Amino acid sequence: MRAGVLRTGALSVRHVFSVRVGPVGFRIGSDWRAPIAALERVYAAYPAPHGGIADFSVRLFAARPWRRFVRPAVMIGGDYVLPEAAPLPLAQGLLAAEMGMNLQMALGQRHYLLLHAAVVEREGQAMILTGASGAGKSTLAALLSLRGWRLMADEFALIDPRTGLVHAFPRAVSLKNAGVATIAAEVPERRLGPLLAHTPKGTIRHLIPDTTAVAKMDCPARPAAILFPSFGYARATRAVLPSEVFVRLTQASTNYVALGERGFDTLTRMVTTLPAFAIDYPDTNTAIDQVEAAWAAL
Amino acid sequence: MDGDDPRLTYRMARPETLSIVHLDSFSAVYHRASGITHLLAAPAPEILAALGEAGQTLPSLMARLGALYTLEDADAAALEARLDELVACGLVSCEPGL
Incomplete structure (x- = not known):
């Protein structure tokens, strides 16, 4: 149990939700319902944290006490905080909770x-x-x-330094802008969260992972390939050299430096053993085709 | 750094402080003493290997590299500049010779 849970748990919040996503337990407290x-x-099918104890706490609270009622603005708090983070409107409370969970992980x-x-x-x-953000990885993973x-996973790949296995972390998929309509056309309404317009990242809607993703979230898998998709270009697939993969993955990692040599060993093992491809694609159907072709060639 | 002094001895950081993984034309180096990861392109990994723990002066390193590799543009000033870069990032130490 993390000391931070005790600290944050001591603060009073009016509404609480606890959930386990893969190996990580979260407790989200909020001033609003x-x-x-x-x-x-969104997380109806997910279990509670192991033993009821969360690894991380997130707190959504009013920027000022009176703002709980008047044009409420949601501040994101928790075990780890970014002091300069700007509040979000209450209508984007789900996004605030998701950002809070990302922040604790990162x-x-x-x-x-x-x-x-x-x-x-x-x-x-x-x-x-x-x-990078906007490359289309969420839309592609959802498709x-x-x-x-x-x-x-949609947001974070969890690599176990001891085994090299990737552990599932199937949070709701954060679809953005054009990706929202692409996926909404293929799934029933009950698979989608509320439409969140005018967020700092544009229009966002969450795709609720299917029952298999939740049922098998305790099953890790062996990484077999690394793909770098880029949306908005003519169709092209190229192999990426280990040194480029290494640089890109250190940039894509939020805790590489904090892990020290464990991070170095884990990453160098990945880049020297896994094939990596950059996939430029003009539309999602082409991307699926390229992914399947690259996968078949492994 | 006073690289003009041929008595200066350059030494690779102690091997137990380094983890070196050859990726392709680049090598990833984890420096345990600083916790910093370096990505080295040729000829830096070759220079590190040629220096060894015993250390080399600039002239002797040039001679050793010449024996190990075909040097197309043997240039003491360029080698000294590469050594100074490695000294600056802590992967090589530089001491007055005896």
């Missing part, structure tokens, strides 16, 4: 090497999709999960 209600719906996770990446799995083999792949 609405963000908790949204979380309860700043506090020490058991796993974290890569900002989506992960999908087939037959026990995992494909890691990483790249692959609708084409027979298991969704393991």
